[in-house]
Amino acid sequence: MAHPTVRFLGGVREIGGNKVVVEDGPDRILIDFGPSFSPVWEQYWGQYLQPRSASPVKDYLEFGLLPRVEGLYSEDALAGSDLRPTEPEFQGVFVSHAHLDHAGHLKLVDPRIPVYLSEGTGSLLDAIEESTFTKYGEHPWHRMPYGTPVQIGHLEVVPLPVDHSIPGASGFLIRTREGTIVYTGDYRQHGPRADETHRFFEAAAAERPVALITEGTRAGPDTRKQFTEEGVRAGVDHLLAKSNQLALVTSYPRDLDRFSTLYQAARAAGRSLVVSLRTAYLLQAAHRSFPTIPMPVPGESEGVHVYRRPKSRYFPWERPFLDDAVDAPWVKQHGAELLLSLEMSHFAELIDLRPDPGSPYIHSMSEPFSEDDVDDQVLHHWLDHFGLSFHQYHASGHASGPELESIVKSVRPATVYPVHTEHPEAFQGWAARTVSPELGTRYPIGH
Numbered sequence: 197m198a199h200p201t202v203r204f205l206g207g208v209r210e211i212g213g214n215k216v217v218v219e220d221g222p223d224r225i226l227i228d229f230g231p232s233f234s235p236v237w238e239q240y241w242g243q244y245l246q247p248r249s250a251s252p253v254k255d256y257l258e259f260g261l262l263p264r265v266e267g268l269y270s271e272d273a274l275a276g277s278d279l280r281p282t283e284p285e286f287q288g289v290f291v292s293h294a295h296l297d298h299a300g301h302l303k304l305v306d307p308r309i310p311v312y313l314s315e316g317t318g319s320l321l322d323a324i325e326e327s328t329f330t331k332y333g334e335h336p337w338h339r340m341p342y343g344t345p346v347q348i349g350h351l352e353v354v355p356l357p358v359d360h361s362i363p364g365a366s367g368f369l370i371r372t373r374e375g376t377i378v379y380t381g382d383y384r385q386h387g388p389r390a391d392e393t394h395r396f397f398e399a400a401a402a403e404r405p406v407a408l409i410t411e412g413t414r415a416g417p418d419t420r421k422q423f424t425e426e427g428v429r430a431g432v433d434h435l436l437a438k439s440n441q442l443a444l445v446t447s448y449p450r451d452l453d454r455f456s457t458l459y460q461a462a463r464a465a466g467r468s469l470v471v472s473l474r475t476a477y478l479l480q481a482a483h484r485s486f487p488t489i490p491m492p493v494p495g496e497s498e499g500v501h502v503y504r505r506p507k508s509r510y511f512p513w514e515r516p517f518l519d520d521a522v523d524a525p526w527v528k529q530h531g532a533e534l535l536l537s538l539e540m541s542h543f544a545e546l547i548d549l550r551p552d553p554g555s556p557y558i559h560s561m562s563e564p565f566s567e568d569d570v571d572d573q574v575l576h577h578w579l580d581h582f583g584l585s586f587h588q589y590h591a592s593g594h595a596s597g598p599e600l601e602s603i604v605k606s607v608r609p610a611t612v613y614p615v616h617t618e619h620p621e622a623f624q625g626w627a628a629r630t631v632s633p634e635l636g637t638r639y640p641i642g643h
């Protein structure tokens with residue numbers, strides 16, 4: 197009998213873009229399918245220059261930014277390309293969490309191929325589709341209860357929760373006829389659900405896995421300042437306690453734990469949290485899927501306001517919030533009682549808000565990777581223009597290098613395959629065998 201194999205079609209020496217194929221005999225699944233933001237992407241494409249919607253696969257393939265595989269893409273997505281539409285050759289795509297770099301290419305997948313995800317990830321993808329231009333395509337969607345195995349021929353996939361900077365994140369135990377492959381997705385153990393991550397790796401170790409496919413975002417050199425989620429809370433508490441001006445914050449729009457942290461901090465300081473229309477929609481649409489996260493829910497929670505930017509036309513999903521929404525003059529008047537969440541793409545609102553010089557601005561996102569980061573320069577130009585004081589408080593969605601090492605050692609896989617990292621070499625010596633995967637190579641699994 198041929199051994200089961202794993203094959204890496206993305207996420208190799210890059211952070212994000214995981215595309216992992218697991219095969220056992222006639223059975224084949226894909227795990228995660230998001231776009232690559234590798235240097236190659238940045239060489240040819242950008243915000244202003246995107247692959248054409250009429251021929252997406254053709255345009256990505258031109259620069260090797262999608263795998264050349266048959267039986268995966270939809271007929272529409274293949275238009276114009278030299279890959280021919282065929283019958284599906286994958287029995288399912290398993291999505292670990294709702295971040296773009298793991299789910300963003302689902303719309304290119306053949307609509308006959310089912311997509312498997314957690315309840316929480318499903319509700320987030322629904323809310324994102326409704327409130328943005330991101331689409332995931334038509335598929336049979338299967339929302340998997342945690343801990344219940346899904347049988348795909350000879351493969352058995354057990355989804356378990358892990359903590360990441362978006363709720364609903366999963367890791368998978370993939371049982372093959374030659375042993376278990378552990379796929380971590382993205383994870384951390386310093387967030388509000390650290391216990392889920394610990395339990396996942398306990399379950400992983402108990403399988404005596406033949407392979408561990410782990411993310412390694414923070415492996416290798418990492419000098420950026422990092423807090424735990426509790427540390428973010430303490431920092432924001434401290435800042436709000438000593439300020440009597442409007443406080444502003446920018447965080448990742450889908451980091452619902454962070455909105456929870458910011459909301460608790462605002463309330464503790466006697467302030468209200470003001471969120472954008474899009475955040476309001478996401479919180480309202482998704483909060484029922486995450487009953488254990490104390491999220492601010494517009495219309496339900498005390499001390500939450502929705503900020504209405506002036507626009508010529510509002511989307512249907514925005515309209516239910518408009519009547520009770522607040523505007524720039526109101527925020528200006530009540531500044532000292534508010535913590536205003538403002539995405540960088542909405543910074544032009546500062547022209548109307550005109551915070552007093554010295555007002556605190558909290559950057560609750562990753563620090564830039566490089567000093568010549570253009571967005572970072574623009575951000576600081578705006579802060580300088582209005583005389584705002586900059587404060588960095590962020591907890592990463594990813595485990596640190598030392599945490600990765602102790603996790604790999606505790607799971608004791610026969611082989612570790614680092615993905616979602618620029619430094620796979622940092623994993624050397626942590627497991628019996630370390631393989632820095634090569635794009636497209638099939639690695640046999642088992643003894």
Ligand SMILES: [Zn+2]
Binds near residue numbers: 211212213295297382
């Ligand atoms: Zn990721």
